[in-house]
Amino acid sequence: MGITVSGISKRFGAFTALGDIDLEARPGEFLALLGPSGSGKTTLLRIIAGLEFPDTGTVAFDGVDVTNQPITDRGVGFVFQQYALFRHMTVADNVAFGLTVRKRSTRPAKAEIARRVEELLDLVQLKDLGKRYPAQLSGGQRQRVALARALAVEPRILLLDEPFGALDAKVRKDLRRWLRELHDRMGLTSIFVTHDQEEALELADRVVVMDHGVIEQVSAPEAIYNDPASAFVFDFVGESNRLPVSVRGGRAHFGGHAFDVATDGTRDGDATLFFRPHDVEIVGAGAAALPAVVSLARPRGGGTRIEARIEGREAPLELDYTGDAPPRPGDRIGVRPLRARLFPAG
Numbered sequence: 001m002g003i004t005v006s007g008i009s010k011r012f013g014a015f016t017a018l019g020d021i022d023l024e025a026r027p028g029e030f031l032a033l034l035g036p037s038g039s040g041k042t043t044l045l046r047i048i049a050g051l052e053f054p055d056t057g058t059v060a061f062d063g064v065d066v067t068n069q070p071i072t073d074r075g076v077g078f079v080f081q082q083y084a085l086f087r088h089m090t091v092a093d094n095v096a097f098g099l100t101v102r103k104r105s106t107r108p109a110k111a112e113i114a115r116r117v118e119e120l121l122d123l124v125q126l127k128d129l130g131k132r133y134p135a136q137l138s139g140g141q142r143q144r145v146a147l148a149r150a151l152a153v154e155p156r157i158l159l160l161d162e163p164f165g166a167l168d169a170k171v172r173k174d175l176r177r178w179l180r181e182l183h184d185r186m187g188l189t190s191i192f193v194t195h196d197q198e199e200a201l202e203l204a205d206r207v208v209v210m211d212h213g214v215i216e217q218v219s220a221p222e223a224i225y226n227d228p229a230s231a232f233v234f235d236f237v238g239e240s241n242r243l244p245v246s247v248r249g250g251r252a253h254f255g256g257h258a259f260d261v262a263t264d265g266t267r268d269g270d271a272t273l274f275f276r277p278h279d280v281e282i283v284g285a286g287a288a289a290l291p292a293v294v295s296l297a298r299p300r301g302g303g304t305r306i307e308a309r310i311e312g313r314e315a316p317l318e319l320d321y322t323g324d325a326p327p328r329p330g331d332r333i334g335v336r337p338l339r340a341r342l343f344p345a346g
């Protein structure tokens with residue numbers, strides 16, 4: 001089932017939480033909403049779920065406008081961190097909840113509900129734990145129960161808000177993979193909110209990067225990392241160095257030094273240069289490059305991570321060196337950014 005969000009805006013008092021959002025999730029797609037705290041991810045997800053209503057704009061599922069439908073009519077499964085399991089109910093009763101609260105006319109028979117619960121517990125690999133209470137489970141098991149509960153109503157759309165936020169890194173990673181498999185196997189359309197970029201890049205078909213209530217970029221994970229659409233995305237996703245430069249005659253200038261970068265039609269004037277730590281060439285001092293002094297060198301991932309200071313800039317550059325004669329603290333080096341990107345200042 002496809003999800004189409006058109007022209008959605010939402011204010012809380014004088015504060016604009018979402019401004020004119022357009023977004024499309026194709027049938028079967030797994031989207032991640034990624035952004036810093038307060039960027040509007042949860043508000044957007046709640047509007048898609050029907051837990052919140054927009055000031056303007058529409059939400060449609062497979063072309064059918066559901067903007068004014070309450071959550072109970074939308075047929076979505078959702079796992080939100082704040083909708084924890086019911087502590088006084090067994091695991092099985094938690095999973096059955098969405099079915100048992102249905103009106104009598106649409107509620108399956110008791111035996112049928114029990115069968116479905118068994119099936120779901122099997123699916124989330126908690127087959128023999130139906131009689132336990134949430135307090136008797138690990139964090140990861142609880143989140144799998146929450147997922148089983150969301151899936152009990154046989155949704156075509158699954159909405160998840162940081163469902164693994166409170167779990168340790170290893171469990172998170174396992175659950176993430178397992179969730180992706182489940183999504184594929186059940187043919188769901190899923191939207192997942194996270195502020196963890198690794199999670200978004202690993203899990204999603206496309207990543208939606210948000211900041212201050214607007215969408216900065218919607219792209220496949222590789223493109224988010226390798227071809228960021230804005231200075232914000234470059235900075236937010238992956239490691240980066242930023243340097244205020246002025247662009248003149250196809251070259252970047254910083255502190256009296258000029259160096260070659262692809263200016264890609266950037267107009268002459270002030271700009272911010274971005275480059276990743278591994279996208280540099282480190283050359284000897286005196287070469288036509290940005291002069292820097294190494295302040296720190298430590299092993300990292302088979303190479304050496306170097307911090308280097310440049311005159312007139314407080315924040316050191318973070319650089320990766322992969323050769324076998326890494327520079328040492330105090331060494332003077334020249335830094336040539338490769339694959340750098342310029343964004344107009346401002």
Ligand SMILES: Nc1ncnc2c1ncn2[C@@H]1O[C@H](COP(=O)(O)OP(=O)(O)OP(=O)(O)O)[C@@H](O)[C@H]1O
Nearest residue numbers: 012015017035036037038039040041042043044195
């Ligand atoms: N009911 C509300 N009343 C007033 N302000 C709200 C309300 N809900 C959200 N906001 C504000 O809207 C902005 C966006 O919040 P939202 O929860 O959507 O952000 P988020 O990107 O999900 O952040 P986080 O990663 O911290 O959960 C925040 O500044 C928040 O304080």
